[in-house]
Amino acid sequence: MLKLASAFLLVFLLAGSAAPQTAPGRDRVVLVITADAGDYVLAAGGAIAAMIEDGATAYLIRTTNDEKDSWELSPEETARRSSEESQQAAKILGMREVISLGYRAGELAAVSHTELRDRLMFYVRLYKPAVLFIPNPYAEYGEVLDRFYTGKAAEEAQRAAALENFQPPFSELGLAPHIVGEMYYYAQPFDPRRREPESSSTFVPQPKTVSISTVFEKKLRAAQALYTANYSLAMRIKERLDNTSRRLPLLDAVNRESVNQLVEINLRKLAQIAARDTPYELAEEFHYAGVEYQIPSSYLK
Amino acid sequence: MKVRRRSGSIAEPTGTFRLRPASCRLGLCAVVLLTTTVAARAPAEALPLAKIPRGKVFMVIEPHHDDHTTDYGMGGLIARLIDEGYSGYYVRASNDEKDGPHGYPLDDMINLKECLAATKILGIEQVFSLNWRNDYMDPIPLQELRGQLILLIRKYRPDVVLGHDPWAHYDRNPDHRKVARALAEAFWMAGQANVHPEHLRVGLQPHRVPYLFLKARVDYGRGHWPNVAVELTESQVRRKQKAYSAHRNVYAKPSTARSVRRQLADEKLLVPEIEGLSDQAAAVLFEEWHMNWISRKRGAENGVRYAEVYWFRDEFDHLPGLTEYIDRNATQQ
Numbered sequence: 001m002l003k004l005a006s007a008f009l010l011v012f013l014l015a016g017s018a019a020p021q022t023a024p025g026r027d028r029v030v031l032v033i034t035a036d037a038g039d040y041v042l043a044a045g046g047a048i049a050a051m052i053e054d055g056a057t058a059y060l061i062r063t064t065n066d067e068k069d070s071w072e073l074s075p076e077e078t079a080r081r082s083s084e085e086s087q088q089a090a091k092i093l094g095m096r097e098v099i100s101l102g103y104r105a106g107e108l109a110a111v112s113h114t115e116l117r118d119r120l121m122f123y124v125r126l127y128k129p130a131v132l133f134i135p136n137p138y139a140e141y142g143e144v145l146d147r148f149y150t151g152k153a154a155e156e157a158q159r160a161a162a163l164e165n166f167q168p169p170f171s172e173l174g175l176a177p178h179i180v181g182e183m184y185y186y187a188q189p190f191d192p193r194r195r196e197p198e199s200s201s202t203f204v205p206q207p208k209t210v211s212i213s214t215v216f217e218k219k220l221r222a223a224q225a226l227y228t229a230n231y232s233l234a235m236r237i238k239e240r241l242d243n244t245s246r247r248l249p250l251l252d253a254v255n256r257e258s259v260n261q262l263v264e265i266n267l268r269k270l271a272q273i274a275a276r277d278t279p280y281e282l283a284e285e286f287h288y289a290g291v292e293y294q295i296p297s298s299y300l301k
Numbered sequence: 302m303k304v305r306r307r308s309g310s311i312a313e314p315t316g317t318f319r320l321r322p323a324s325c326r327l328g329l330c331a332v333v334l335l336t337t338t339v340a341a342r343a344p345a346e347a348l349p350l351a352k353i354p355r356g357k358v359f360m361v362i363e364p365h366h367d368d369h370t371t372d373y374g375m376g377g378l379i380a381r382l383i384d385e386g387y388s389g390y391y392v393r394a395s396n397d398e399k400d401g402p403h404g405y406p407l408d409d410m411i412n413l414k415e416c417l418a419a420t421k422i423l424g425i426e427q428v429f430s431l432n433w434r435n436d437y438m439d440p441i442p443l444q445e446l447r448g449q450l451i452l453l454i455r456k457y458r459p460d461v462v463l464g465h466d467p468w469a470h471y472d473r474n475p476d477h478r479k480v481a482r483a484l485a486e487a488f489w490m491a492g493q494a495n496v497h498p499e500h501l502r503v504g505l506q507p508h509r510v511p512y513l514f515l516k517a518r519v520d521y522g523r524g525h526w527p528n529v530a531v532e533l534t535e536s537q538v539r540r541k542q543k544a545y546s547a548h549r550n551v552y553a554k555p556s557t558a559r560s561v562r563r564q565l566a567d568e569k570l571l572v573p574e575i576e577g578l579s580d581q582a583a584a585v586l587f588e589e590w591h592m593n594w595i596s597r598k599r600g601a602e603n604g605v606r607y608a609e610v611y612w613f614r615d616e617f618d619h620l621p622g623l624t625e626y627i628d629r630n631a632t633q634q
Contacts, residue, residue: 068493069495070493070494072494106493109444140526141468141526144486145485190618192526192528193523236492237627240616241627246634247632248632249632250626250630265626268622269621269622270621273621
C-alpha cells in the first residue's frame with residue numbers, strides 16, 4: 001500500500017513539474033503522431049496550428065509511407081510524392097520536423113506492436129513533449145486500421161516513456177524517462193458515441209472541443225498540400241458518380257483547383273460538425289487527458 | 302400461436318410461463334417469447350428505414366456456415382436484395398469444423414452442405430469457402446485473409462457487402478472479430494490499385510465497395526450502433542425462417558422439442574401447433590417462430606411490420622460536406 005502511495009506521489013510530483021510546460025506559451029513541445037500524412041491534418045491540424053502560433057514547437061511522427069492512396073501511380077511514386085507533400089503540410093502548420101517511420105501503409109497489422117511502441121517511445125523521450133496528439137484507437141467506425149494500430153502503440157508509448165524499466169538501453173543515450181502532461185486523442189467525427197463522457201474522470205480522457213476559427217485557413221492550406229491523396233479521392237468520387245450516371249460540374253476537370261475546392265468543402269463541414277452545440281464557428285473534437293486525469297482525484301485533494 | 306391450458310381454456314398470452322433455465326435454448330425461449338404480443342407501434346426513436354442502394358451484386362462475408370441468417374440479421378436483407386434484382390455471393394471464411402455433434406471432419410462437411418442449402422433458399426448464387434480452421438483463426442495473418450477478400454471483391458465487384466460489425470463489443474466469437482476486421486479493410490483497400498497490384502496482371506481491376514450493412518447483436522452492450530432498419534415483407538421473413546432452420550446440424554434439434562414438450566406437460570400446458578408433429582418438425586417450427594418473432598419485434602420498434610437493423614455505411618459517409626455538396630449539385634447524365 002505504501003509502495004502504491006509512493007508511486008502515486010511520484011507521479012504527482014513529476015506531473016507537477018511538468019505542469020508549467022502545459023501552460024500556453026513558448027517552449028512548449030508538442031509531439032504529433034499520425035498513421036497517414038493526412039490523418040492528423042484533418043482531425044487535429046487546427047489545434048496544432050493554434051498551439052504553434054502560441055509559441056509551441058511541434059514535431060510530427062508519421063508511421064506509414066502512404067504508398068497506397070493514389071490514382072494511377074506506382075507505390076514507389078505514391079510514397080515519394082506523399083512524403084514531400086507531408087513535409088509541405090507540416091511546414092504550413094508551422095511544424096519543425098517530420099519523422100517518417102516508413103512502415104508500409106495498410107500493413108501495420110503485421111508490424112510488431114512492441115517495436116512500434118518503442119520507436120514512438122524513443123521520440124517521446126528525445127523531444128520530451130508536454131503535449132501529445134495521437135490517433136484515438138477507441139474511435140469506432142473508422143475504416144483505416146493503421147490509425148488503430150498507431151493509436152494503440154502511441155498510447156502505450158506515452159506510458160512506457162515515463163517508466164525507466166522500458167528499454168533500459170535508451171538511458172545509455174541519455175534518454176531519461178519522461179511524463180507527457182497532456183494527451184489529445186483525435187479522430188474523424190463519425191463515431192456516434194464520440195461525445196459521450198467516459199465512465200470515469202480519472203485516468204481516461206474526456207470529450208473536448210477546440211475552436212479553430214482563427215487557424216482554419218492554415219489547416220485548409222495544409223490539407224490541400226496533400227494533393228496525391230486528395231486527387232485520388234476526387235477521382236474516386238468522379239468514378240462513383242459516373243457509375244451511377246451522375247455528373248458533378250466541379251469535377252468535369254479534375255485539377256488542382258477543383259480538388260482544392262473539394263478539400264475545402266469537406267474540411268469546412270467537418271469543422272462545422274465539430275462545432276455543433278458549442279459557442280464556436282469552426283472546431284475540432286478530441287478526447288483529452290490532462291494532468292488532472294492521470295492522478296486520482298483523492299490524491300489531487 | 303396460443304398456449305392453451307390442458308383443460309382447454311386459452312391461457313393469457315403472457316410471459317408468465319417459466320421454463321427451466323438449463324434447457325431454455327432457442328426453441329424453448331421462442332415458445333415463451335411468442336406468447337407475448339409484439340405491439341405494432343413505433344417507439345420515439347425509431348431508426349430511419351434503409352433504402353436499398355442501386356446495384357446489381359452483393360457479397361456476404363462471414364466466418365461461418367450459418368452467419369447469413371442469425372436472429373440478429375441478414376437473412377431478411379439478403380432476401381430483399383434478391384427481390385430487388387441483386388445477385389448474391391456468400392464467402393464463408395472458416396471450415397465450421399467445431400459446430401455440431403459429429404466431430405471435426407463430419408461437422409465440416411455437414412455444415413457446408415447445409416450452408417449451400419440455406420443460401421439457395423435465400424437466392425444466393427455461389428458459396429466460397431476459404432476453409433480457415435474454425436475458432437483457430439487468430440494466428441492467421443490479417444493481410445492474408447484480407448488479400449483473399451480483396452481478390453473476391455475485385456472479381457465479383459459487389460455494390461453492397463454484408464458482414465459483422467468490427468466495432469461491436471463483447472462478441473466472444475473470435476472468428477467474428479477476425480473476419481470483421483479483415484472485411485473492414487478489404488472493402489476499401491480493394492479499390493486501391495497499389496494493394497495487391499499482381500491482381501491487375503490477370504485482368505482484375507480495383508473496386509471499392511460503396512455500401513456496407515454491418516450487423517452485431519444489439520443486446521451485447523453499446524458497441525454496435527444500428528443506424529437503419531431494413532423493412533421486410535412476410536415473404537422475405539419466410540425465406541429467412543426457412544434458411545435458418547435448414548441448419549439442422551446446429552439448430553432445430555429434436556431434443557429441444559422433446560424438452561419443451563416435457564416442460565409444457567409439467568406445467569399442464571399445450572401448444573396446439575406442435576401437437577401431432579414429430580420432434581424434428583416441432584423443433585423446426587420453434588426456430589421459425591423465433592425468427593418471425595424477432596423480425597416482428599424489430600419491425601414494431603421501427604414502425605413497420607417486419608424489420609432487421611444494421612449499421613449502414615456509404616463509402617463517403619466520412620465526407621459529410623462532400624456528400625451534401627454532391628446531393629445539391631450533381632445532375633443525372
